[in-house]
Amino acid sequence: MSSAAVPGVVVNGFIRSVRTMKKYTFVTLGDGSSLAPLQAVVPAAQIAETDGELTNGAAVRLEGAWTPSPGAGQSHELHVTGFAVLGPSDAKSFPIQKKYQTPEFLRTLPHLRPRIPFNTTLLRFRSDVVFSLNRFFEGRNFVQTHPPLITSSDCEGAGEVFTVVGGATPTKQDKEAGEGGFFRADKYLTVSTQLHLEALAQAVGNVWTLSPTFRAEESDTPRHLSEFYMLEAEVSFVDRMDGVMDLVEDMLRFVATENRGSRAYGELLAHTATANAESDLADPKTVEQRWTGLLSPERWPRITYAEALRLLQDAKVEFEYVPVWEQGLMTEHERYLARVVGGAEGTPVFVTHYPRVSKAFYMLPTDGSSGLSETVDCFDLLVPEFCEIAGGSMREYRLEQLLATMKARSMASSPGGLDWYVDLRRWGCPPHGGFGVGFDRLLCYLTGVQTIRDTVAFPRWYGRCDC
Amino acid sequence: MSSAAVPGVVVNGFIRSVRTMKKYTFVTLGDGSSLAPLQAVVPAAQIAETDGELTNGAAVRLEGAWTPSPGAGQSHELHVTGFAVLGPSDAKSFPIQKKYQTPEFLRTLPHLRPRIPFNTTLLRFRSDVVFSLNRFFEGRNFVQTHPPLITSSDCEGAGEVFTVVGGATPTKQDKEAGEGGFFRADKYLTVSTQLHLEALAQAVGNVWTLSPTFRAEESDTPRHLSEFYMLEAEVSFVDRMDGVMDLVEDMLRFVATENRGSRAYGELLAHTATANAESDLADPKTVEQRWTGLLSPERWPRITYAEALRLLQDAKVEFEYVPVWEQGLMTEHERYLARVVGGAEGTPVFVTHYPRVSKAFYMLPTDGSSGLSETVDCFDLLVPEFCEIAGGSMREYRLEQLLATMKARSMASSPGGLDWYVDLRRWGCPPHGGFGVGFDRLLCYLTGVQTIRDTVAFPRWYGRCDC
Numbered sequence: 001m002s003s004a005a006v007p008g009v010v011v012n013g014f015i016r017s018v019r020t021m022k023k024y025t026f027v028t029l030g031d032g033s034s035l036a037p038l039q040a041v042v043p044a045a046q047i048a049e050t051d052g053e054l055t056n057g058a059a060v061r062l063e064g065a066w067t068p069s070p071g072a073g074q075s076h077e078l079h080v081t082g083f084a085v086l087g088p089s090d091a092k093s094f095p096i097q098k099k100y101q102t103p104e105f106l107r108t109l110p111h112l113r114p115r116i117p118f119n120t121t122l123l124r125f126r127s128d129v130v131f132s133l134n135r136f137f138e139g140r141n142f143v144q145t146h147p148p149l150i151t152s153s154d155c156e157g158a159g160e161v162f163t164v165v166g167g168a169t170p171t172k173q174d175k176e177a178g179e180g181g182f183f184r185a186d187k188y189l190t191v192s193t194q195l196h197l198e199a200l201a202q203a204v205g206n207v208w209t210l211s212p213t214f215r216a217e218e219s220d221t222p223r224h225l226s227e228f229y230m231l232e233a234e235v236s237f238v239d240r241m242d243g244v245m246d247l248v249e250d251m252l253r254f255v256a257t258e259n260r261g262s263r264a265y266g267e268l269l270a271h272t273a274t275a276n277a278e279s280d281l282a283d284p285k286t287v288e289q290r291w292t293g294l295l296s297p298e299r300w301p302r303i304t305y306a307e308a309l310r311l312l313q314d315a316k317v318e319f320e321y322v323p324v325w326e327q328g329l330m331t332e333h334e335r336y337l338a339r340v341v342g343g344a345e346g347t348p349v350f351v352t353h354y355p356r357v358s359k360a361f362y363m364l365p366t367d368g369s370s371g372l373s374e375t376v377d378c379f380d381l382l383v384p385e386f387c388e389i390a391g392g393s394m395r396e397y398r399l400e401q402l403l404a405t406m407k408a409r410s411m412a413s414s415p416g417g418l419d420w421y422v423d424l425r426r427w428g429c430p431p432h433g434g435f436g437v438g439f440d441r442l443l444c445y446l447t448g449v450q451t452i453r454d455t456v457a458f459p460r461w462y463g464r465c466d467c
Numbered sequence: 468m469s470s471a472a473v474p475g476v477v478v479n480g481f482i483r484s485v486r487t488m489k490k491y492t493f494v495t496l497g498d499g500s501s502l503a504p505l506q507a508v509v510p511a512a513q514i515a516e517t518d519g520e521l522t523n524g525a526a527v528r529l530e531g532a533w534t535p536s537p538g539a540g541q542s543h544e545l546h547v548t549g550f551a552v553l554g555p556s557d558a559k560s561f562p563i564q565k566k567y568q569t570p571e572f573l574r575t576l577p578h579l580r581p582r583i584p585f586n587t588t589l590l591r592f593r594s595d596v597v598f599s600l601n602r603f604f605e606g607r608n609f610v611q612t613h614p615p616l617i618t619s620s621d622c623e624g625a626g627e628v629f630t631v632v633g634g635a636t637p638t639k640q641d642k643e644a645g646e647g648g649f650f651r652a653d654k655y656l657t658v659s660t661q662l663h664l665e666a667l668a669q670a671v672g673n674v675w676t677l678s679p680t681f682r683a684e685e686s687d688t689p690r691h692l693s694e695f696y697m698l699e700a701e702v703s704f705v706d707r708m709d710g711v712m713d714l715v716e717d718m719l720r721f722v723a724t725e726n727r728g729s730r731a732y733g734e735l736l737a738h739t740a741t742a743n744a745e746s747d748l749a750d751p752k753t754v755e756q757r758w759t760g761l762l763s764p765e766r767w768p769r770i771t772y773a774e775a776l777r778l779l780q781d782a783k784v785e786f787e788y789v790p791v792w793e794q795g796l797m798t799e800h801e802r803y804l805a806r807v808v809g810g811a812e813g814t815p816v817f818v819t820h821y822p823r824v825s826k827a828f829y830m831l832p833t834d835g836s837s838g839l840s841e842t843v844d845c846f847d848l849l850v851p852e853f854c855e856i857a858g859g860s861m862r863e864y865r866l867e868q869l870l871a872t873m874k875a876r877s878m879a880s881s882p883g884g885l886d887w888y889v890d891l892r893r894w895g896c897p898p899h900g901g902f903g904v905g906f907d908r909l910l911c912y913l914t915g916v917q918t919i920r921d922t923v924a925f926p927r928w929y930g931r932c933d934c
Contacts, residue, residue, distance in 0.1 A: 031672055087896040124610055130601075131601055134597075143590055146593070166629055182683055184930050203586070423579065429554040430526035430553040457666075465619060467887045
């Protein structure tokens with residue numbers, strides 16, 4: 001590295017701050033590539049003879065000499081010999097200010113919020129993680145697929161779906177249509193791509209997708225959005241659920257390994273360490289601990305739901321809800337298990353074989369030979385504080401057993417309904433299983449951002465769909 | 468390569484055909500990894516002592532010796548010493564048959580169609596292209612983003628949008644709601660992610676996405692679907708549209724270069740060459756020509772719309788529609804231009820600077836200094852026979868000019884409407900531009916599949932949304 005100035009350097013970017021002194025104006029500039037800004041020094045004479053104002057938020061092109069800096073804040077600075085204001089900014093009205101602004105206020109400005117350096121870094125980090133997932137699955141010959149978003153399944157009438165209606169101003173008739181609508185029947189936005197992934201897996205073996213999914217839940221929590229990305233994978237010819245859990249474990253370890261050294265991750269951590277206490281970010285030690293847990297060289301612990309219940313019942317802890325077989329695990333229980341079983345390292349913990357009664361119809365009963373099994377071959381992956389971060393199961397691949405379960409649950413296999421899903425079992429359905437990870441939640445876990453509304457650029461939830 | 472048999476080989480897959488002779492049964496097996504099947508030879512005695520039937524479509528696990536084959540069709544075959552039928556198949560009722568089945572019939576079975584070896588290969592090819600796009604943009608430091616799908620823009624009331632309604636059985640009130648709906652206002656499925664990409668580009672510089680988009684067009688053509696993937700990118704601080712066209716050209720050339728040697732591409736081409744004349748596939752020479760055009764080492768020709776019109780007017784060809792300035796290019800015109808300007812190599816052709824009156828409000832007038840410009844800085848990329856395969860433009864980045872254009876077109880900038888998009892120009896909007904490629908159409912072009920309904924696994928169009 002030379003300590004001499006390099007002339008003729010051109011930089012494009014957005015002005016983050018302006019400080020005007022007598023002879024010079026000091027400008028800090030960001031271009032989205034790093035959390036730290038570039039410092040530029042503009043002579044007063046230069047400003048006098050150039051059109052356009054150097055104001056907060058302005059898009060500018062600076063030319064000058066890249067020079068070792070005497071200041072403490074940076075190794076180099078740009079000594080500007082010419083500049084152009086390419087996109088002026090009315091700094092007085094610019095809603096994004098350097099002072100602290102509440103997350104809730106910033107959420108009202110999703111079109112401007114990405115310009116905040118931390119949010120910009122979140123965008124880069126998301127991109128990095130997506131690319132590392134591509135590499136992981138490519139390396140294992142998984143086929144990346146695009147399952148449909150408009151589907152026929154209404155999630156068994158659970159009412160948590162969005163209905164899709166053709167036209168911007170559909171007539172009453174259109175809306176009540178059924179037979180008369182755009183698709184000649186009611187159609188919905190998908191709540192999970194799993195059923196379609198199973199069909200594709202029967203063709204190409206192993207598949208994955210990172211796909212939008214939707215829930216019309218009228219909830220108002222930091223963990224739920226109406227529109228979010230799900231990472232889902234389906235594996236064919238897998239006999240034991242351990243194979244699916246191995247895949248989840250390998251994938252998350254790969255993502256953590258690939259991204260731990262990334263610029264985006266380093267910057268997120270550095271920012272978290274200096275952030276305002278009100279900033280709604282997890283403690284940096286907590287975030288580092290999470291990554292250490294994911295990178296733990298040992299295989300992550302796997303315990304059954306029955307073992308988990310025993311641990312909870314033996315715990316010297318007062319739970320608000322007493323753990324009971326049929327009722328599944330409450331958040332307080334999951335927290336306890338992650339802490340006690342995952343240990344000081346914060347290793348993720350698989351809890352397997354939940355009671356059948358509380359789980360989806362397509363899950364494979366644990367005792368394959370009997371319809372009386374009390375549990376199903378399924379798992380949740382629990383991580384400290386955050387609780388469930390992934391879930392998966394083996395799927396019922398046998399025709400008679402699937403039909404029996406559906407009948408017992410009063411679910412119809414009907415044309416235009418789930419007939420096609422049942423069909424998959426009629427002609428060559430091998431044992432298979434898969435998993436899903438809420439991608440935006442995973443980003444929360446990895447970055448320390450406490451709410452999914454802030455890892456998604458344009459979040460949608462009950463009553464809120466800005467821009 | 469040894470010519471000796473390798474014992475103890477285990478293969479999972481789906482039976483494509485069964486031929487029973489006196490001493491042996493010959494089974495061909497596919498597992499999704501290749502178009503060509505594996506041949507297995509099962510001794511009659513083995514079949515007699517094993518449960519389960521070797522039938523078309525069945526999912527099986529075979530174990531045996533991988534042995535040089537005396538047959539003409541394959542170098543090796545599996546001499547089976549043991550097998551298990553993991554997923555039986557009722558071959559008599561299996562709707563997918565070896566004999567010719569019309570594309571229209573197969574479209575009624577989207578859950579089974581991917582198992583047809585050619586369709587399986589299409590899935591692998593899609594996955595390969597997606598991964599190569601990831602590598603291309605990663606190499607250029609573009610940030611991959613997830614713009615929202617549920618949006619506020621109704622496409623200026625063009626009526627070609629889907630409206631999103633909360634709940635599976637919304638009440639009349641919900642559906643007519645406006646203020647009372649799930650999001651407290653009418654919301655729609657996005658028709659293009661461009662506007663949101665522009666906001667993100669102002670934060671991180673250069674962005675891209677491969678995102679679902681939706682159109683409620685009541686059309687019934689091989690080029691249109693109601694749900695499809697759009698590849699869109701937006702570039703900040705780009706002064707000249709040539710920069711955007713360079714990006715499109717580099718990207719498509721990269722994709723062609725990376726995939727030309729792929730197994731999926733080779734198999735698609737081999738299949739096309741031997742396919743049934745009724746198979747609805749382009750001629751293999753045509754497909755190879757397309758790739759040669761994309762790989763042309765010269766820069767692709769760029770002509771203005773005005774030059775294109777002159778070429779058409781001077782052409783010694785009888786067009787059904789006489790080319791006229793205001794009316795844009797008809798398909799027959801685009802075909803002629805691609806052929807004549809692209810030449811024998813089939814090089815793609817950029818046509819630029821279309822009449823402003825026919826183009827979207829956000830496009831930058833060609834003569835930046837005046838509001839009176841007759842054309843806008845935009846382009847279409849034309850390829851032989853197929854016509855438009857990509858389109859892009861520079862965006863109006865200046866506040867006053869954008870507002871003037873919107874006013875002239877009677878478009879309101881209003882809260883909950885396009886106010887946010889206008890806002891982007893208030894605070895630091897540099898010159899920028901971008902493009903979009905219909906991803907499923909691109910796959911048609913690259914594979915020779917004639918209709919987008921067959922490159923998409925679960926296609927949705929007017930009146931059709933199966934599974």
